[in-house]
Amino acid sequence: MNVLLAEDEPLMLQILSSYFMKDGFNVLTAGDGEQALEMFYEHQIDIAILDWMMPKLNGVEVCKEIKKVSRTKVLLLTAKGDPEDELYALNAGADEYVRKPFDPRVLLVRARKLLNWAAQVRVGDLLVDMDAQKMYRDGKDLQATSKEFQLMKYLIQNKGQIVTRKMLLDQVWGFDYFGDERTVDTHIRRLREKIGEHWIRTYRGMGYCLEDYTNE
Numbered sequence: 187m188n189v190l191l192a193e194d195e196p197l198m199l200q201i202l203s204s205y206f207m208k209d210g211f212n213v214l215t216a217g218d219g220e221q222a223l224e225m226f227y228e229h230q231i232d233i234a235i236l237d238w239m240m241p242k243l244n245g246v247e248v249c250k251e252i253k254k255v256s257r258t259k260v261l262l263l264t265a266k267g268d269p270e271d272e273l274y275a276l277n278a279g280a281d282e283y284v285r286k287p288f289d290p291r292v293l294l295v296r297a298r299k300l301l302n303w304a305a306q307v308r309v310g311d312l313l314v315d316m317d318a319q320k321m322y323r324d325g326k327d328l329q330a331t332s333k334e335f336q337l338m339k340y341l342i343q344n345k346g347q348i349v350t351r352k353m354l355l356d357q358v359w360g361f362d363y364f365g366d367e368r369t370v371d372t373h374i375r376r377l378r379e380k381i382g383e384h385w386i387r388t389y390r391g392m393g394y395c396l397e398d399y400t401n402e
Contacts, residue, residue, distance in 0.1 A: 188212045190234040192222035205290040219243025227361045231258050238264035246278045253279035259300045328380045341396035350393040
């Protein structure tokens with residue numbers, strides 16, 4: 187899982203990075219809002235944790251931009267304590283809002299809950315190992331390619347929701363990829379051949395959806 191930590195206080199950034207790396211996250215950092223957006227567009231980000239009061243672009247502005255183009259989870263950090271500020275942040279698209287000062291361990295738990303992150307996720311007869319980046323069906327390694335695994339991972343993160351081909355291209359191939367959207371269809375077809383046809387539903391003219399399942 188990739189977490190983007192955007193905070194203009196170097197010591198706080200260092201502390202948070204240490205906690206998240208220890209918990210198994212791949213950490214990307216930024217010291218201001220512009221750098222945060224650059225990191226977002228250059229990397230596949232699973233969750234962005236943004237300080238509200240950053241130079242160049244504040245956390246709310248960065249949050250709005252992220253939410254325009256993706257369903258990446260966003261958690262805002264702020265010293266603001268007014269309920270109106272919290273309401274403003276949530277209306278801007280933030281998924282969670284944490285007031286300073288806070289315990290980094292609490293922040294970590296909230297981030298994991300936002301991601302519904304389990305090391306292993308079961309989808310019927312499938313086992314998806316997020317840490318090892320492998321998929322198994324009835325105990326057999328499906329030998330999924332990197333793209334197939336990333337597609338499955340993104341569909342899991344958005345289970346029950348339709349994701350467009352453009353969203354899949356941006357998140358799996360990268361924002362700088364200018365290939366044909368039919369590339370997605372080809373890889374989805376190959377993924378279905380491995381995991382079973384029924385898990386991923388096509389919504390014509392819209393995109394794909396991993397139907398609801400139960401985590402075990």
